Amino acid sequence: MNQTRKKHILLVSLISLFGVGLLVAAIMLFLHRLPNKAKWEQEPTRIQLSWWGNDGRHLYTMEGVNLFEEKNPDIDVALRYGVWNGYEKRTKVWMESHSESDVMQINYAWLDVYSKDGTGFYDLNKLSDYIDLSNFTEEELSYGTKNGVLNALPIAMNTHTFYYNQDVLDSYGLSVPETWDDLFAMAKVLAPDGRYVWGLAKKHLFLLMIAYYEQTYGEPFFTQDGKITADAERIEFLLTFYKRLIDEHVVCPLDSFDRKNYMSGEVVGTMCWISDTKIYCDGLAETGVKVSRGSYPELPDAKLSGWYVKPATMWAISADTTHPEEAAKLLNFLLNDPDMAKLQKTEKGVPVSDAAVAALTEEGLQETNEYKAVQDMNEHQADYHLIIPNMEKEAIIDVFKSGADEYLYDKMTASECAKKVLQDMNDVINGQ
Numbered sequence: 001m002n003q004t005r006k007k008h009i010l011l012v013s014l015i016s017l018f019g020v021g022l023l024v025a026a027i028m029l030f031l032h033r034l035p036n037k038a039k040w041e042q043e044p045t046r047i048q049l050s051w052w053g054n055d056g057r058h059l060y061t062m063e064g065v066n067l068f069e070e071k072n073p074d075i076d077v078a079l080r081y082g083v084w085n086g087y088e089k090r091t092k093v094w095m096e097s098h099s100e101s102d103v104m105q106i107n108y109a110w111l112d113v114y115s116k117d118g119t120g121f122y123d124l125n126k127l128s129d130y131i132d133l134s135n136f137t138e139e140e141l142s143y144g145t146k147n148g149v150l151n152a153l154p155i156a157m158n159t160h161t162f163y164y165n166q167d168v169l170d171s172y173g174l175s176v177p178e179t180w181d182d183l184f185a186m187a188k189v190l191a192p193d194g195r196y197v198w199g200l201a202k203k204h205l206f207l208l209m210i211a212y213y214e215q216t217y218g219e220p221f222f223t224q225d226g227k228i229t230a231d232a233e234r235i236e237f238l239l240t241f242y243k244r245l246i247d248e249h250v251v252c253p254l255d256s257f258d259r260k261n262y263m264s265g266e267v268v269g270t271m272c273w274i275s276d277t278k279i280y281c282d283g284l285a286e287t288g289v290k291v292s293r294g295s296y297p298e299l300p301d302a303k304l305s306g307w308y309v310k311p312a313t314m315w316a317i318s319a320d321t322t323h324p325e326e327a328a329k330l331l332n333f334l335l336n337d338p339d340m341a342k343l344q345k346t347e348k349g350v351p352v353s354d355a356a357v358a359a360l361t362e363e364g365l366q367e368t369n370e371y372k373a374v375q376d377m378n379e380h381q382a383d384y385h386l387i388i389p390n391m392e393k394e395a396i397i398d399v400f401k402s403g404a405d406e407y408l409y410d411k412m413t414a415s416e417c418a419k420k421v422l423q424d425m426n427d428v429i430n431g432q
Contacts, residue, residue, distance in 0.1 A: 042074065044073065044074050044075055044076035045074060045075050045076065045323050045326045046075075046076045046077075046078060047075065047076075047077055047078070047101075047102040047103065047321070047323050047326050047327050047330065048077070048078040048079070048080055048101040048102050048103070049061075049065065049077050049078070049079055049080070049101055049102070049103045049104075049330060050079075050080040050081060050094075050100070050101035050103070050104050050105065051081050051104075051105035052081065052082055052083060052084050052087040052105065053081070053083070053084070054083070054279075056278075056347065057347060057348075058081055060343045060344055060345075060347065061079075061081070061344075062079065063343055064333070064334070064339075064340045064343050064344070065077045065079065067339055067340070067343075068329075068330060068333045068337075068340075071333070072326075072329060072330075072333075074326075075326045075329065075330070077330060080101050088107075088394060091104075091106075091110070095114050095120075098320050100318045100320070101318060102317060102318050102321040102323060102326075102327040102330075103315060103316075103317055103318075103327050103330050103331050103334070104121075104315070104316050104317070104318060105155075105313050105314070105315060106121075106152060106313065106314050106315075106316050107313060107314070107392065108143065108154075108310045108311045108313075108314060108387065108389065108392070109387075109389035109390075109391075109392040109393060111144065111146055111151055111152060111314075111389070112146075112226070112389035112390075113389070113393075115146050115149075115151050116146065116147075117146070117147050118145075118146035118147030118148060118149030118151060119147075119149070119319060120146075120151065120319060121149075121151040121152060121316040121317060121318065121319050122151075122316070122317035122318060122319050122321060122324060122327070123149045123150060123151070124144075124150040124151070124152070124153065124316075124317065124328070124331075125149070125150045126324075127317070127324060127325070127327075127328035127331075130325055130328035130329050130332055131153075131328050131331060131332045131335075131336075132332060132336050132355070133150075133153075134354075135335070135336050135352075135353040135354040135355050135356075136153060136154075136352060136353065136354075140153075140154055140352050141153070143310075143311050143314075143386070144311070144314055144316070151316055152311075152314035152315060152316035153314060153315055153316075153331070153335055153352075154311035154312070154313075154314050154352045155311070155312055155313050155314060155315060155335065155348050155349070155351065155352065156274075156275060156311070156312040156313070156346075156348050156349030156350055156351055156352055157274075157309060157310070157311060157312060157349065157350070157352060157374070157377070158273045158274050158275050158309065158310055158311065158312035158349055159273075159274060159307060159308065159309040159310070159377045159384060160204065160207065160271050160272065160273065160274075160296070160307065161271070161272060161273070161274050161277065161293060161373045161376070161377075162269060162270070162271050162293060162294035162295070162296070163269060163270055163272065163277075163280050163281045163284070163291055163292070163293055163294070164176050164268055164269040164291065164292045164293075164294055165262075165265050165268050165269065165284065165289055165290075165291065166289070166290040166291060166292040167265070167289050167290050168195075168265045168268050169268065169292070170290075172189050172190065174186055174189060176292050176293075176294045176295075177197070177269075177294060177297065178294070178295050178297070179297055179298070179299075180212070180297045180298075180299060182297070183197055183198075183250050183297060184248055184250060186250075186268075187248050187249040187250045188248070188249075190249060190268060191248070191249035194266070195249070195265075195266055195267070195268060196249050196250065196251060196252040196261075196266070196267050196268070197249065197250045197251070197267075197268055197269055198250060198251050198252065198267065198268075198269050198270060198271060199251075199252045199257040199258075199259075199261050199262050199267035199269075199270050200251060200252070200254070200257065200270065200271055201254075201257075201272075202254055202397055202398075202401055203392060203397055204271050204272065205242075205251065205254060205401075206391070206396075206397045206400055206401070207308070207391060208271060209238050209241070209242060209400070210222075210306060210391060211296075211297075211305070211306030211307055212238070212241060212299075212306065213230065213234065213237075213238055213306070214302075214304040214305075214306035215298055215299040215302035215303075215304060215305065215306045216237070216299065216302075217234065218302070218303035218304055219304070220304070220385075220388075221391075222388040222390055222391060223388075224388065226388055226389060226390035226429060227429065228422065228425060228426060228429065230422070231422070232415070232418045232419045232422050233418070235418040235419075235421055235422050236414045236415055236417075236418035239403075239404055239407050239414050239417055239418055239421070240414055242404055242408075243404075243407065243408055243414075246408065252267050253408075254401065259279070259280075262280065262284070263283070263284060263287065265289075269294065273312065273349075274312070274349050274350075274370055274373045274374060274377065275312040275313075275347075275348050275349035275370070277346070277349075277368075277369045277370045277373060278346070278347060278370075281293070281369045282369060293369070293372070293373065293376075296380070305380070305383040305384065307380075307383070307384050308384055308385055308386065308387040308388075308391065309377065309381075309384045309385070309386060309387065310386065310387035310392075311352075312348055312349040313348060315331050315334055315335060317331060335351075335353045335356065336353050336355040336356060337355075338355060338356070338358070338359035339359075340356075341353070341355070341356035341357075341359040341360055342359055342360070342363060344356075345360065345363070345368075346360070346365070346368050346370040346371070349370055349374070350365070350368075350370050350371055350374045390429060393428065395428045396425050396428050396429070399421060399424040399425050399428060400421060400425065403417050403420055403421035403424065404417070404421070406420070
């Protein structure tokens with residue numbers, strides 16, 4: 001029996017089954033079941049997007065992807081996301097196995113890890129028909145350029161900022177600290193009640209040590225190509241200062257610190273990225289606490305400030321993607337689309353893209369704490385340098401932290417520990 005005859009019999013059967021009253025519904029069902037050659041020919045191109053973050057970031061990113069798919073029905077986006085813990089290690093596996101996502105959120109330091117020669121990610125200059133690069137200055141484009149190849153675009157710019165529970169400070173008659181001496185003086189007041197001035201994450205503690213080192217010696221801790229300038233004696237100096245910070249209750253021990261300590265007031269202040277403002281400033285303020293932003297502590301007559309800026313995070317496209325045009329459209333949407341900007345707001349910091357800034361300006365961007373922190377960053381721009389990727393290298397930070405623990409818990413002398421830390425950090429840098 002030919003196909004047309006079969007369809008005719010099926011249609012008559014449907015009419016008999018459902019009756020005239022349901023004829024329209026039956027016909028709709030019948031037509032829906034017919035092969036749709038045009039639909040098969042226009043099957044959406046499937047690409048993958050990966051990122052890390054908290055639940056809030058996941059939700060608005062997924063909402064943004066839904067909107068992108070509505071605007072681009074020929075593209076289907078699969079999602080790969082998770083929290084930060086362990087994400088860097090998973091990324092290494094994906095990159096080494098060439099199974100990374102088509103569009104990837106990356107850290108600035110990963111450019112140095114995966115694309116020293118500029119070939120680790122797709123050249124975005126080749127996709128300028130789909131990505132509006134005019135929203136970025138030449139300097140901003142340079143942040144994602146390796147060996148002349150545009151590997152990634154910055155989402156926002158970042159540096160450290162300091163937030164304090166002003167209600168706790170007021171209860172002790174204290175002001176926001178401005179100098180290193182102020183921090184130790186404040187700690188003397190807080191320590192009898194078991195409180196600490198700061199609670200810091202491991203990376204922020206390491207960067208704090210670099211700032212103090214550079215202010216003390218007037219020399220950078222790392223060269224531009226990531227080599228350590230310090231000798232064992234200077235590492236020992238840092239270790240003893242680190243121990244003093246903990247012993248005198250300026251810094252809560254890393255293994256004891258949890259954000260709950262900060263939210264409860266047990267830890268009075270914190271140093272965080274501007275892009276974490278919603279967590280450490282807005283989040284605390286939402287509980288009814290007055291929050292104050294602090295200044296960067298510096299030694300008198302310091303020749304270097306010791307503080308650095310960097311792209312907060314970046315979007316890149318896999319060098320192995322088989323759908324570069326579709327990936328470029330998604331990347332452009334994530335960075336430059338006004339609707340996406342309004343979904344993301346300042347969760348990743350103040351956007352770099354001119355189009356995103358224009359969209360958020362209509363939404364009151366200038367009133368946000370992130371914007372105010374960025375203004376402070378811009379005012380001190382002459383004193384800051386672009387971060388050296390090794391400053392954020394997890395293996396180097398782990399070496400410092402684990403080595404410092406040996407000294408803190410009296411398993412090594414400061415001198416022995418300094419030699420070991422320096423050797424182990426150099427081994428990481430030299431790939432040993």
